[in-house]
Amino acid sequence: MSVRVRLLGLVLNRVTQPIEEVTDHAAQRAKRLALQRSVVGRWVFGRPDRRVTVEELDVTLPGRTLPALVYRPKAAGTGPRPVVVNYHGGGWVQGNTEQSGWLASRVAARTGAVVISPSYRFAPEHPFPAAADDAWETLRWIIDRAARIGVDPERVAVMGDSAGGNLAAVTALTTRDEGEPRLRAQVLIYPAVEMYEKYPSELRMPKAPVLTSANMRTFVQLYLQDAYGTDDWRASPLRATKHEDLPPAFILTAEFDPLLDNGSRYRDALQRAGVPVRYRMYTDAIHGFVSLPGLVGKQARQAVDDITDFLAERLAP
Helix, strand or coil: CCCCHHHHHHHHHCCCCCCHHHHHHHHHHHHHHHHHCHHHHHHHHHCCCCEEEEEEEEECCCCEEEEEEEEEEECCCCCCCCEEECCCCCCCCCCCCCHHHHHHHHHHHHHCCCEEEECCCCCCCCCCCCCHHHHHHHHHHHHHCCHHHHHHEEEEEEECHHHHHHHHHHHHHHHHCCCCCCCEEEEEECCCCCCCCCCCHHHHHCCCCCHHHHHHHHHHHHHHHHHHHCCCCCCCCCHHHCEEEEECCEEEEEECCHHHHHHHHHHHHHHHHHCEEEEEEEEEECCCCHCCCCCHHHHHHHHHHHHHHHHHHHCCC
16 A cells, blocks of 8 residues: 555545444534535535536435435537446445436536436335335336436436445346346446445455445444345345346446455356446556545546446447
């Protein structure tokens, strides 16, 4: 690990409270959002691309309404656009739709797709499978209203980072089993695909910057609660009985991330099932780097280039 990454880890670990020490999750979420909106936060997390408009959208599901942000290219022209549904990270416990705005807006600007970043219910107030249900039902809600939103229901992709990568992978499995919509692609950014087993990357980097082994174990406990121990693939998509017939995937991992082996093992599972997979491990990168362009700019920009190239290819008419 380079000196730069070590120093970056020290800074991040000083300004963030470990999830295992949090007692008031609502207050912690508000604190994180305030930090993102501060001058420093806007530099760290980046600003939305000026080539898109940002709209608010309410996703109305039975018994709940979930806010979403819509990134629409200004130069999209007429006619329905492809759509990318992007699920944010945060361990199923925290995070928000704004934190991935830098990435989502650039994907929209460069591919011409409409990128929709929905929220979902958080644990511990709403444990598993609430987030997984919200992710799937939100996708269905968007497709059912494709004409109203201005998107093409035949050109759809899912994307997510960390816990959001878990939800994107689960949603891709669900759409395969349900038979619709037919996804064109899935982009899984350092996805959490296994709830229990500690792979070598976690054992090797238990105190990595941004995400530690203790963080990971706490997030899993908070999310699963009474379901802890379940083999349900909606918690651990790596444990699905089959991975055949899934949409082509692009899996991104970071060199200094305990979740590194989650991503590489999911790549292996998809490849064994005959699913086309593009994979890249970004050197000298840490967990969350795609959402931290102010701190890990080189790798974040390269990841955006790689993601947009993949999605432009997969979402072409």
